Amino acid sequence: QAEVEETLKRIQTHKGVIGTIVVNAEGIPIRTTLDNSTTVQYAGLLHQLTMKARSTVRDIDPQNDLTFLRIRSKKHEIMVAPDKEYMLIVIQNPSE
Amino acid sequence: LFNTLAAVRVKLNTMLLYSRSSRAMNISTSGILRLNRSATYARSINASVSRKSFCLAADSKILEKSSVQTPKHTIQVLDENGKDVTPRPVYQPDPAAVQSKHSKIFASDTSGGTMSDFYSTTYQTTTNASFAGAFTRSLFGSGSVSIGSQSIMESMSEEIEDPSSKRDNSISLSDVQVKREEVKELIQEEMLDDMVDLYLVESDTLCLLDMPAISVSVDSMEAESVKERNSRYTELCKNRTGNDKYMGRSMQTFNGASKTKEVQSEAITMADAATIANNWDMYDSFCSAGQGEVDLSTDTDKASIAEMIHQNHGPTRTMERTMSVISSSTIVSSSSSRMEMEPFVVPSESKPDPELILQSEEFQQHLFVMERIILENIYQPKLAAYRQLPTLEGMVLLEESSLDEEGPPTPALERLWSFSCELTTGRNVSSMAWNKRNPDLLAVGYGQFAFKDQKPGLVCCWSLKNPSWPERIFTCQSGVTALDFSASSASMLAVGMHDGTIATYNVQSREKTPVIDSSDCVHKHTSPVWQVRWINHERALSGEDKGEALISVSADGRISKWFLRKDLMKLKRTRNDRFKRQVGEKERKSEALISRQAPGLCFDFHPTDSNIYLAGTEEGHIHKCSCSYNEQFLETYQAHKGPLYRITWSPFCSDVFLSCSSDWTIQLWRQDLFTPVLGFMSTQRAVYDVMWSPKWATVFGAVNEGRMEIWDLGASILDPTIVNPASPGVKLTSLLFATETDCVLVGDSDGQVSVYQLKNFTAGEGTQVGTLEDIIGSTLASQL
DSSP states (O other), X not given: XXXXXXXXXXXXXXXXXXEEEEEXXXXXEEEESSOHHHHHHHHHHHHHHHHHHHHHXXXXXXXXXXXXXXXXXXXXXXXXXXXXXXXXXXXXXXXX | OTHHHHHHHHHHHTOSEEOOOHHHHHTTTTHHHHHHHHHHGGGXXXXXXXXXHHHHHHHHHHHHHHOSSOOOOOOOOBOTTSOBOEEOOSOOOOTTSSSOHHHHHTOSSSHHHHHHHHHHHHHXXXXXXXXXXXXXXXXXXXXXXXXOHHHHHHHHHHHOSXXXXXXXXXXXXXXXXXXXXHHHHHOOSTTSSSOOOOOOOOOOOOOSOOOOOSOOOTTSTTHHHHHHHHHHHHHHHHHHHHOSSOOOOOXXXXXXXXXXXXXXXXXXXXXXXXXXXXXXXXXXXXXXXXXXXXXXXXXXXXXXXXXXXXXXXXXXXXXXXXXHHHHHSOXXXXXHHHHHHHHHHHHHHSOOOHHXXXXXXXXXXXXXXXXXXXXXXXXXHHHHHHTTOOOHHHHHHHHHHHHHOOSSOOOEEEEEEEEOOTTTTTOOEEEEEEOSSOTTEEEEEEOOSSSSSOOOOEEEEEETTBTTSOSEEEEOSSOXXXXXXXXXXXXXXXXXXXXXXXXXXXXXXXXXXXXXXXXXXXXXXXXXXXEEEEEEESSXXXXXXXXXXXXXXXXXXXXXXXXXXXXXXXXXXXXXXXXXXXXXXXXXXXXXXXXXXOOEEEEEEOSSOTTEEEEEETTSEEEEEETTBOSSOSEEEEOOSSOEEEEEEOSSSTTEEEXXXXXXXXXXXXXXXXSXXXXXXXXXXXXXXXXXXXXXXXXXXXXXXXXEEEEXXXXXXXXXXXXXXXOTTOOEEEEEEOXXXXXXXXXXXXXXXXXXXXXXXXXXXXXXXXXXXXHHHHHHHHHO
């Protein structure tokens, strides 16, 4: 819907946002503002990390589940919203 | 004759020995005798070479006699005694298998075939050859004359004490081959096309090895006979030693030459499979097994599988590969394995469309959360300041200021951020209201004050977590002039508009239309509604009046009370109140039929007594009214010379109220005095809004056209303590204090709602009620 598109556009125009990626469950990018190789790299690596994080969370309490993952590094922050069918990744530079 | 069976057995023992010579022919007549003789010695397994040869010779003789053909004798090996010890081949095909039944008994040249021939004869027919018949009778004599091969086998095997593997091999080999030939002759051309029914039945148990026990239980019936036999034997052995009847002779068994046979089989492929069974893995399997239905979420959580899936990117990867991957990994429980196979079938048939993903609810939710997180990153220091959390910069500044020791820092306003987006630019902020339950939710109404250039109004609900885009946007048909959130049902927002309509919206739902609209009402307002408020009447006049009611004041001079009837879904007006226009100084008590009514601009209910309220009119009069008395005002306060824009009771001192008007002044009143206690004027601009601070009794904020002021009566009653000028070209129109923090929101005519934080500002400890009262008291005292 238009609302989704609008929200996506807004996210991309926020201050410090470097890129937005939406990939499906197989790692195929649906929407991305970065180039293809970077997108595929991010998607693959973050998927593995998300799996590991989810496994960790659920190992501690099987009724729990992972909802969000944020990785803050020196240069930027990667925010991952994982789901069964897709993964939403936003890379932002918060100190800009 | 019974012993001929043994003879045959011995012959079988020594397959390799064979002699076919003409000599065999010659001694045919005495063959039987020979057989008999040899049979007596045949009890022991170790037979001498000569004996064997005789036996064999006997056999071969019979063979020659029965069959017409002459066997081939190319090589003959003779031992030192002249006996034929030609090594025989393991097996020779049976040329005489189809021929007469006599030959069948010993049709082949090898002794190995004889065994099978035994079987073949038994399958075929009974013995009817004369010569063979005698023989067969003798042969079969040990056991019953039965056609079943097993009986012969069993009878044979009973006597066999030490089966050698060699013999077994030969038996089986020949057996197999003969049987194959049998089968071949049966199949004919036309039988190939027939449907052959194969019946699989359980065959009788074939006993391949039977080692009968050599010990007998004491309780059995044979025990006595066995004991007797044993004793006889021991006696015999004792007698043997010195007896002439017995002569010891040594024997030598012939060691058969071993033959290696190589067999090659296909390499057994081994595949390693591993899986990780996590805590949640087992939990998921347990849950899905308990439900008895396919649970899609169990599958994707498998770390091993998922990793294998996502090692291959790209469109070449298919679902079939995932299935093979799954099948190769070990599964925790068999039931879950079944269930896991199924859900992966489903996605392969209908892969989630990228568009479907984008439309899904979860995606929208994730986007929503993601946006908030991004904004939190951007606005984090500002939001932290709003929430009065210590920030790193603030702490650094504090240290610096303490070093400088300049003196008490001056109170100032720090602009944190502003709520605005492209929708709201150019619109005039007319009113703001906090949500009663969620102090982070702000409703802002946009509408023009003036009669001209009216455009459709807008109501935006902003959340503190997203200053760049409102959570809810409602467009109204005319400019919005008043807003209020209900306290009892926190999601109801009442909106008063420039055309007199009052609408209520439910901000929880995503609908853009109002829940209830007053435009259908008969007694609706005909002029702009300048203020709406939800009032909770504790003391109900009648059963109907309990609960929360919506009060509105409009420019047509009426204060109306609205009830929302849930079943009727219609605003129902119950009572009204009219303002009377003052003519001069006198009060007109009589009610004319056509009375000119003064437009009401604002009102405020008493904080503790919900029956009393103050109303301000365009003429500058403040009327104190009561809900229970509709006809007349209780009091009238006259001081202002222009329309009153705001009246507000002090939240701390229950009989003190403030009023501001376009005559550039703010007046502080006390309920019982008809002249204002204090008046404040700072600039020659109309004061649009005034509000008491929720934290200190002596502090209030006011906004006039050009600037925003914070007054602290404890500090000074002549000048505002903090002054914040507006940006050029922008008029400030409304003011709102934040309830829990030291922040002030200011709305302007450009559609921006700016959030300011009061820095270094404190009016003192506590609520300063006493200070206010002292000020009032001292002012009054000085006036007298």
